[in-house]
Amino acid sequence: xxxxxxxxxxxxxxxxxxxxxxxxxxxxxxxxxxxxxxxxxxxxxxxxxxxxxxxxxxxxxxxxxxxxxxxxxxxxxxxxxxxxxxxxxxxxxxxxxxxxxxxxxxxxxxxxxxxxxxxxxxxxxxxxxxxxxxxxxxxxxxxxxxxxxxxxxxxxxxxxxxxxxxxxxxxxxxxxxxxxxxxxxxxxxxxxxxxxxxxxxxxxxxxxxxxxxxxxxxxxxxxxxxxxxxxxxxxxxxxxxxxxxxxxxxxxxxxxxxxxxxxxxxxxxxxxxxxxxxxxxxxxxxxxxxxxxxxxxxxxxxxxxxxxxxxxxxxxxxxxxxxxxxxxxxxxxxxxxxxxxxxxxxxxxxxxxxxxxxxxxxxxxxxxxxxxxxxxxxxxxxxxxxxxxxxxxxxxxxxxxxxxxxxxxxxxxxxxxxxxxxxxxxxxxxxxxxxxxxxxxxxxxxxxxxxxxxxxxxxxxxxxxxxxxxxxxxxxxxxxxxxxxxxxxxx
RNA sequence: GCCUCAGUAGCUCAAUGGUAGAGCAGUGGCCUCUUAAGCCAUUGGUUGUAGGUUCGAGUCCUUCCUGGGGUACCA
Numbered sequence: 069x070x071x072x073x074x075x076x077x078x079x080x081x082x083x084x085x086x087x088x089x090x091x092x093x094x095x096x097x098x099x100x101x102x103x104x105x106x107x108x109x110x111x112x113x114x115x116x117x118x119x120x121x122x123x124x125x126x127x128x129x130x131x132x133x134x135x136x137x138x139x140x141x142x143x144x145x146x147x148x149x150x151x152x153x154x155x156x157x158x159x160x161x162x163x164x165x166x167x168x169x170x171x172x173x174x175x176x177x178x179x180x181x182x183x184x185x186x187x188x189x190x191x192x193x194x195x196x197x198x199x200x201x202x203x204x205x206x207x208x209x210x211x212x213x214x215x216x217x218x219x220x221x222x223x224x225x226x227x228x229x230x231x232x233x234x235x236x237x238x239x240x241x242x243x244x245x246x247x248x249x250x251x252x253x254x255x256x257x258x259x260x261x262x263x264x265x266x267x268x269x270x271x272x273x274x275x276x277x278x279x280x281x282x283x284x285x286x287x288x289x290x291x292x293x294x295x296x297x298x299x300x301x302x303x304x305x306x307x308x309x310x311x312x313x314x315x316x317x318x319x320x321x322x323x324x325x326x327x328x329x330x331x332x333x334x335x336x337x338x339x340x341x342x343x344x345x346x347x348x349x350x351x352x353x354x355x356x357x358x359x360x361x362x363x364x365x366x367x368x369x370x371x372x373x374x375x376x377x378x379x380x381x382x383x384x385x386x387x388x389x390x391x392x393x394x395x396x397x398x399x400x401x402x403x404x405x406x407x408x409x410x411x412x413x414x415x416x417x418x419x420x421x422x423x424x425x426x427x428x429x430x431x432x433x434x435x436x437x438x439x440x441x442x443x444x445x446x447x448x449x450x451x452x453x454x455x456x457x458x459x460x461x462x463x464x465x466x467x468x469x470x471x472x473x474x475x476x477x478x479x480x481x482x483x484x485x486x487x488x489x490x491x492x493x494x495x496x497x498x499x500x501x502x503x504x505x506x507x508x509x510x511x512x513x514x515x516x517x518x519x520x521x522x523x524x525x526x527x528x529x530x531x532x533x534x535x536x537x538x539x540x541x542x543x544x545x546x547x548x549x550x551x552x553x554x555x556x557x558x559x
Numbered sequence: 560g561c562c563u564c565a566g567u568a569g570c571u572c573a574a575u576g577g578u579a580g581a582g583c584a585g586u587g588g589c590c591u592c593u594u595a596a597g598c599c600a601u602u603g604g605u606u607g608u609a610g611g612u613u614c615g616a617g618u619c620c621u622u623c624c625u626g627g628g629g630u631a632c633c634a
Contacts, residue, residue, distance in 0.1 A: 073603040074569050077585050126594075133591035150591055167584075181592050203570040204584045206595035213595055214571045214583060220626045232570095276633065321633050322560075331634070476634065507633075532634045546634095558625065 107142035119174035168198030249360040264299035273297030292318035312336035332533040422447035437471035454481035480529030
């Protein structure tokens with residue numbers, strides 16, 4: 069509830085609202101035809117009559133004439149309004165204008181004595197009266213004063229954040245362009261966009277804890293999807309050869325700088341392809357996005373990222389050697405265990421080989437993968453939906469993860485299409501789940517039946533869209549990439 | 560989850576354990592080239608919540624709430 073100070077302001081504005089109506093004017097208009105946006109006003113338009121619509125952001129009233137600033141989607145511009153220009157009635161209406169009101173102005177472009185491009189108003193229209201005041205941010209020489217410093221405020225009241233910090237919009241405009249670029253890339257390569265269920269009777273396709281919900285009429289629990297993989301592959305079984313989905317996925321896990329419970333994932337699958345093809349394809353996609361956004365240089369959190377070279381491809385063994393100096397056979401449990409101990413990692417001799425390798429990768433390798441690098445051939449134990457290597461060690465798979473600036477951006481593999489092997493992998497997951505692994509997924513008979521029906525050789529990839537946006541808007545906070553991040557409700 | 564810091568007027572910030580204050584916004588007045596407009600006057604507070612210590616708490620202690628920053632798990 070608002071207290072007295074705020075109530076006073078609101079009461080005041082309600083009073084003004086009443087006065088405007090008494091003047092026979094509707095303070096909440098139905099439309100307004102504007103000829104320009106603020107960004108289009110330039111010196112060439114001096115003496116031209118223009119009309120603009122936007123929000124009043126500052127007021128400098130001087131009796132019978134005033135200056136004010138109006139803000140629209142594109143920016144801000146000053147306008148000048150004088151009683152002698154607009155007439156007594158219209159000026160009286162202006163006097164009832166507050167910071168935060170939407171107005172339409174028409175008038176000629178001119179320059180003030182101080183060379184400021186300004187609209188000399190000949191008529192002002194009230195479009196929407198502000199009732200609840202916006203924080204008044206002052207600005208001088210590009211520096212802002214009284215800026216709302218509270219991040220919580222900015223996330224909870226994103227509409228105010230966008231008003232006060234209009235540059236915030238740029239992040240989401242960029243997000244839109246990134247998604248557009250990806251979509252057109254896939255469409256141009258003959259991909260079909262599909263939509264699979266958010267509500268799933270059984271979850272899978274990733275290792276994560278799901279959200280649970282209930283359908284009343286069916287009297288059945290459903291899970292919010294943690295991935296789209298198992299459905300998309302059923303479409304490949306059904307005869308689609310190239311499919312993708314841009315999906316909101318949900319994972320019931322912690323919230324931090326780089327995790328939001330609902331996030332946007334791109335998954336795509338292409339029949340008759342393997343992971344080698346997909347690595348090239350993803351590389352092309354990333355380079356196209358960067359090009360479409362016209363980003364010559366990319367820096368993230370102080371790191372300069374070079375997108376001009378071919379992305380490196382390295383096995384875990386090679387990377388462990390490069391980053392820890394230990395040249396070992398990563399199929400050898402005791403050798404890997406010794407490296408963990410030498411690196412002072414918290415591991416137990418009982419840990420599986422895959423866990424030990426993962427630990428080294430996570431602690432010592434991945435954070436240092438700054439330039440685009442494909443980590444390839446993951447242990448089969450942590451890759452339950454990937455095919456094993458066609459040559460070499462069958463404990464490792466044809467899988468890749470793309471790392472940039474220490475973050476994972478893509479995860480793909482030659483999809484497992486051997487139904488016998490796939491069933492065995494599901495059974496392993498199921499055992500892990502029974503053993504208390506909350507992130508292991510249950511057996512999905514429907515999916516297995518599809519694989520038994522026959523899935524062509526296929527390669528698939530998942531890309532975390534929010535992460536990609538973070539990279540390209542240069543932020544360490546996923547909340548800057550997600551316009552309405554998940555927050556705890558206030559009690 | 561754990562550790563840690565923070566929360567005072569609509570906004571930005573003050574206030575040795577001793578009367579809660581300023582600027583902006585708001586309101587009233589003056590003002591036809593201002594731009595963090597200016598000048599004069601003025602309204603506005605259950606100091607996040609609930610307890611405790613004390614003659615006295617915004618300040619010290621405890622609880623809870625919300626958030627920030629770390630850290631663990633996960634994309």
